[in-house]
Amino acid sequence: MSHSGSQILNSDRKLAIVIPVHNRLGFTRSCLEHLRRQTVSGFQIIVVDDGSSDGTSEMIRDEFPDVTLLHGDGNLWWTGATNLGVKVAVEQGASHVMTLNDDTVPEPAFVENMWMGALEKPEALVGAYSVEVGSGRPVFGGERIHWTTGFIESLLQDPANSREGLVEVTHYAGRGLLIPKAVFQRIGLFDAVHFPHYAADYDFTYRAGRYGYPVFCNYQARLGIYPEASGDAANRRRKGLRNYYRHLFDIKGGANLKVFFWFALRNCPKYLLPIGLPMGMARRIFGYPMEWMRETCRLWWNRDASYRRA
Numbered sequence: 100m101s102h103s104g105s106q107i108l109n110s111d112r113k114l115a116i117v118i119p120v121h122n123r124l125g126f127t128r129s130c131l132e133h134l135r136r137q138t139v140s141g142f143q144i145i146v147v148d149d150g151s152s153d154g155t156s157e158m159i160r161d162e163f164p165d166v167t168l169l170h171g172d173g174n175l176w177w178t179g180a181t182n183l184g185v186k187v188a189v190e191q192g193a194s195h196v197m198t199l200n201d202d203t204v205p206e207p208a209f210v211e212n213m214w215m216g217a218l219e220k221p222e223a224l225v226g227a228y229s230v231e232v233g234s235g236r237p238v239f240g241g242e243r244i245h246w247t248t249g250f251i252e253s254l255l256q257d258p259a260n261s262r263e264g265l266v267e268v269t270h271y272a273g274r275g276l277l278i279p280k281a282v283f284q285r286i287g288l289f290d291a292v293h294f295p296h297y298a299a300d301y302d303f304t305y306r307a308g309r310y311g312y313p314v315f316c317n318y319q320a321r322l323g324i325y326p327e328a329s330g331d332a333a334n335r336r337r338k339g340l341r342n343y344y345r346h347l348f349d350i351k352g353g354a355n356l357k358v359f360f361w362f363a364l365r366n367c368p369k370y371l372l373p374i375g376l377p378m379g380m381a382r383r384i385f386g387y388p389m390e391w392m393r394e395t396c397r398l399w400w401n402r403d404a405s406y407r408r409a
Contacts, residue, residue, distance in 0.1 A: 114142040114214065114277075115193035117184030119177055120201045121149045124158055126328070127201040131163050139211040145188055147180040149173055176350065178291040178299040181273065185288060189280055196283070198300070200274040204232050204323030213277050216265055216317035223313045224282065224304055225265070227275030227322035238326055241268035241316030244305075246367045246375035250382070254316065265315040269308060273300030275322040282312050293361040296330070296350050305366045329353070338391040346387050354383035 116134065120127045127146070134144060144166045148156045150173025159168050169187060171180055181198055188196045195217060199205075209227070216225040229239035240262065241254040254260050254268065273289075286306055289299040304314045326332065330351030334342040346352045359379055367375040 111194065113193050114195045114197060114210075115145055115184075115188035115191070116142055116197045116199050116210075117145045117147065117181055117188055118199050118201055119147045119149060119175070119180030119184065120151065120155055121173070121180075122151045122153045122155065123201055123328075124151070124153045124155045126325075127155055128158060128162070130199070130201045130203055130205070131159070131166065133205045133207075134210070135163075136207055137205065137210045138208045139214065142210060143167065143188070143191070143193065145169065145184045147171060147175070147184045149175040149180045176291075176296040177273075178289045178295050181299075182288045182291055185283060189283060194280050195277055196280065197275070197277045198273040200324075202325050202328040203229075203274055205275075206321045206323065209275075209320055209322060212320035213275070213317060216315065216320060217277050217279070220265060220313065220315060222279065222281070222311075223265075223315050224271065224279075224307055225277040225315050225317045225320075226268075226271035226304075227320045228262070228316060228318045229272070229275065229322050229324045232323040232325055237262075238324055239272060240318065241266055241271065243269045244366075246363075246371040248378055250378075262318045264319065265317055268314050268316055270301045270304040271314050271316070273303070274324065275320070276300065276304070278307075279312075282307050282310075285312075286310050293365070294358060297353065297355060298358045298362050302362055302365060309366075335387070335390070338387075338394065343387050343391075347383065354386065356380060356383060359383060 118130065131144070146159055146166050147169045149171035156168060156170065159166055167187065169183055171183065175183065185196050197213065213225060213227065226241065230236060231238050237255050243252045243254070245252060254266060260266065289303050291299065294302055308314055331346060331353030334346040334352065346354050347356050349355065360376070363372065363376045363379055
């Protein structure tokens with residue numbers, strides 16, 4: 100792919116960006132177009148098309164011939180597709196791999212700022228600062244897990260957070276995550292068995308931290324995202340019993356109980372597991388109906404207020 104800007108990589112440092120895709124041609128094209136406009140060059144792009152039927156692969160071959168295109172059969176999901184891309188990237192000599200989702204909009208200096216963060220913390224995993232496309236509203240800037248309450252604290256809610264530079268966290272999302280090759284060599288790939296779609300990134304980064312590889316949010320690297328494009332967004336947006344079930348048990352369910360069970364079993368300190376596991380399960384089981392009830396009450400209140408004004 101032809102990239103604009105200066106060359107910051109060399110024979111000792113090679114960056115590969117791995118993007119798993121499935122039937123989202125418009126998102127994929129937009130993401131690749133924004134990567135083409137980066138302020139730096141010299142990085143490789145690997146797209147893993149997991150069985151798309153909407154012409155995604157054909158579009159990539161026609162419009163982005165320099166992209167390395169790999170294929171799945173539709174059953175790889177996020178984790179399997181990402182692992183396939185990572186394997187190829189490492190085999191082809193990448194010293195660093197960035198995992199990226201197709202429903203993202205990398206700002207022009209995104210890759211450069213991510214790379215600068217990696218140079219500042221050469222043994223660390225560095226994650227992007229996610230903002231909503233259009234509004235610029237902060238969406239994700241790192242989290243820390245509190246196992247005693249089953250609560251995940253967003254750093255965006257921390258009043259002491261200056262949102263500048265690198266801030267250490269306990270885990271990170273994989274939609275914009277820069278990982279040194281040494282991490283894969285030490286701890287292996289993402290766990291596609293227990294986390295085929297969700298939480299594989301959280302599990303991987305949490306596991307990396309236990310092996311001595313710190314994880315940081317890079318607030319200089321802004322990545323535009325579409326929050327409503329996530330697999331679980333429809334379940335939460337349109338409340339109902341069917342979507343509640345999907346929320347808890349579907350492979351794209353954001354509160355998948357089986358996924359959380361394995362995540363807690365793998366990552367919670369053993370002495371806290373009797374507290375952390377049931378607390379986390381309870382937050383997932385009761386969070387959806389509580390949110391549903393609040394939304395229903397607001398709707399009734401607004402209707403009643405409109406009736407009173409009339």
